[in-house]
Every structure is written in C-alpha cells, then in structure tokens.
Amino acid sequence: MQVVLAVILSALLIAIGVVHLYWMLGGRKGMSIALPSHGDGSGKPLFKPGRFEIGAVIVLFWAAALLVLMYADVIPAIGPPRLPRLAAWALVIVFAIRAIGEFHYLGLFKRYRTSPFGRLDTYVYSPLCLVMSGLTWWMIGVS
Template sequence: MTVLFGISVLILAGIGGLHMYWAFGGRWGSRVVIPETVLRQPSFIPGQTATLAVAFLLFAAAALLFLEADLVKAFTGSFVVRWGSWVCAVVFGLRAIGDFRYFGLLKRIRGSRFAAFDSYLFTPLCLWLCFIFLMAIRTEG
C-alpha cells in the first residue's frame, strides 16, 4: 500500500504543479480542463487567484495524504490530519459524482473534449483519490 500512497501523493503534487504552471501563463493542456456549455463555450474562465487557490489545495491534499498514510512519522494520529483526510475523501468523492450537468459520473452534457477527458481521466482519478484517502484513513498508515 505504501507504494500506492506514494504514487497518489506524487499525482496530487503534480496536478498542483500543473495548476501553478497555468496560473502563471502556461497553456499546455488548458483547453481540455474547463467544462464546456452546449454551445462549446467554456462554462467559466478561471482567474489566476482561483487557479493558485486550487494549486494550494492540491498541495495541501498531497501533504495530508503523505501524513495520513504514515509515510512520515511526524504527525501520526493528528486530529487535523485525520479530519483533513476525511474532507479530501468527501471532496474527491463528490467531484466524481459530479454536478449533474458538466462533470462527473452523472453529467448530462457529453460530446465535448472536456467530457471525454472527464469520463476517461478526471472522474476515474477522483474516484481513485477518494478511495486512496479512505484506505489511508482505514489503515492508519
């Protein structure tokens, strides 16, 4: 399990780094990560502050998983780490379920590039992260 926890921490940190790249003007991959309306227009346009906030939250999730999985013994049994891990499991689980319109398992708008990436990459990744946080909580490292 330790290897799966470590890989998941690296995935979260990598996605956080990708958000930092986008926040400071990077373009690679940015065309497929924003949900599209029926008219193929972006459903929203994230600003730099919001993108940096998401990056920070992803780095925080990586740190929480690192600590909850007991990959380092510094905060073993910490109340903050345990509850933060529960929050991450719930958030990733809710993201996987979706908003019933643009993203997740229950999305209605399909056929866009985002919808394809969401179906085959983003939603399965969120399900995985929900599962791995629950496993880290359950096994207590």
C-alpha cells in the same frame, strides 16, 4: 502499505498541482480541455479562472498532499493531532463528490458529454477522482 498509498496519492496531488502551476504561470496547453464548456456546442468555457483562483487550487492540492503524508507519518504532523485524519476523510468525500458531479457538465452522471472536456471528464478526470477517493479510503482503512 499505508505509506505506499500515501506516497502514491500525494504524488498524484503534487503532479496535478504542477499542471495548475504551469497554467498559472501563463501556459495554455491543455487549458481548453480542462474547463467545462457550454452544452450548446459553442465550445465557450463556463468560466475562465484567473491566476488567483488557479493559485488557490494549487495550494489546496499541495496542502492535501502534505496532509496525506502527515496522516501516514511520512512527515511530522503539524497542528491539531486529529487534523490529518479529518483531512483524509474530507478528501475521501470531496473526491467522491467530484467524481459523481453536478449532473450537467461535471462528473460521471453529467448530461453534456460530447465536448472535449466532457469526454476527458468521463474517461479520465472523474475516474481519477474516484480512484483518489478510493486510495484515500483504503489508506485510512489500513491504519
């Protein structure tokens, strides 16, 4: 069961990384609904990530996918023996924090919900983070 959970979680992480790769290579479809916007109704994004920032996000998602696969012994572990377990717990925490949010523009408890990003964050992004946190927690508990 642990291997199945690891493969599902790593596939999600890789797929999210692929979407970011599309944006880094110049694709713009979906970018406007992937960034939080000001609560004043202007639709202006709070920030505009450059290629370097998007590339860093890709590396983090794909590294997380590899570490999850290492944790479940799907691929051989590299580095310190405790690294995959520490990384798995870090993912549980990071995805739970992302799901909860910062109470203004991001997360399940945000104040600004009516923008296109706000609606998708409420119904897709934050629940997905909660699911990924739960899947990782379940994967750790299976071992």
